[in-house]
Amino acid sequence: MLFPARLRICCALAALATALGCGGRFMARRDRAPFRSAIEPAATAGQLVFHGDAPVGRNRRLLDELAAQRTVIADRLALPMIEAPVHVYLYADESTYHREMSARFPNFAGRRALFVEDRGELAVYAHWSEQVADDLRHEVAHGHLHAASAHLPLWLDEGLAEFFEVGAARRGFNRPHVDYLLGQLDAGGWQPNLARLESLANAADMTRLDYAEAWLWVHFLLESEGNMTTVLTDYLAELQITDAPVPLSAHLARRLANPEAALVEHLRNVGQAF
Ligand SMILES: [Zn+2]
Known part of the structure; x- marks a missing residue:
């Protein structure tokens, strides 16, 4: 059985070793159960709810910057400020992240970070790395954008995320x-x-x-x-x-x-x- 709603996935271009396109709209099987319950909330910042075992709590400056993106995006684009939560699943261990992403999103295996909009829930998946700030700025920008604008065309969604990922x-x-x-x-x-x-x-x-x-x-x-x-x-x-x-x-x-x-x-x- 397929999900009745569209599942949309995007990811940072930098996440691609081959530098090819990275997101997609596709239908996913219902039996791929969400695994949020396996990861307890670790921190919050504005609309962002962080899960996972990465040391996010030690980088409050990054968390606050990511939360502040919502205001930056709303101001630059004259979009409304929406209160919808964006869940960020951040893994300390890269191999654990890739194993779980491969199981849940096999069409997007190997990507360093993902944004997923699934039946109204906004979620970011990433692992800790030297590029984590850029990855999170890109994916969280997708989250803020999707919360505020329901019908963004694909090219504009990615163009805006690329724009806001640099800080x-x-x-x-x-x-x-x-x-x-x-x-x-x-x-x-x-x-x-x-x-x-x-x-x-x-x-x-x-x-x-x-x-x-x-x-x-x-x-x-x-x-x-x-x-x-x-x-x-x-x-x-x-x-x-x-x-x-x-x-x-x-x-x-x-x-x-x-x-x-x-x-x-x-x-x-x-x-x-x-
Ligand atoms: Zn993207």
């Missing part, structure tokens, strides 16, 4: 994405195409380039000059009342003669500025 102090700037995109652009291996990104329905189809381009559109909308932020916030407001809004690419086409050319110009500008 508020860096204002979304992701140097690896910039270098990768500039390299692909100059090698003739990439031209931006927002309508193509919008057509992606399965995160398994998203490549490293797609993640980087999704991040760039978000950075362009939130950080470039010309008050482009309202294009994104108006779109997100529309998403609050319909799951089939006018695509963001159509809004941009009304605003700019050539949105893709403006995006490339933004990429070259930030590549030189930082």
Whole structure:
């Protein structure tokens, strides 16, 4: 028997050894029982409820930063502040994490971190590592976003998570994405195409380039000059009342003669500025 509701999984691009797409929408079997009961709550921070044996209590600064992401995201995107809990299952031991993730989410085995929305419950799974702060910022951003916006398109969900994973102090700037995109652009291996990104329905189809381009559109909308932020916030407001809004690419086409050319110009500008 299959779940009647959609199970959506996302994960940090950095979690992929092969740098391929990482999330997905798929149906899961009901007999894969949740294992929350096996892991007692370890700490809380705002809407976040931490479970597991990782030493999160010793890193209060990180917990508070993750909890504060909800306000940062709500402020930047003009989204409501929702009280829904986000459960974070954090493992001290990497091999235990991978063994349990392989059993529960076999299609996503090997991923360093996961975000799962299952029948309204928001959950993050990750293990302690040198990259745990980036991993948690990415996955918890998904949690805050899903709590506040029910119909986020896949590309925008990932682009926003990539933007917020670097931490508020860096204002979304992701140097690896910039270098990768500039390299692909100059090698003739990439031209931006927002309508193509919008057509992606399965995160398994998203490549490293797609993640980087999704991040760039978000950075362009939130950080470039010309008050482009309202294009994104108006779109997100529309998403609050319909799951089939006018695509963001159509809004941009009304605003700019050539949105893709403006995006490339933004990429070259930030590549030189930082
Ligand atoms: Zn993600």
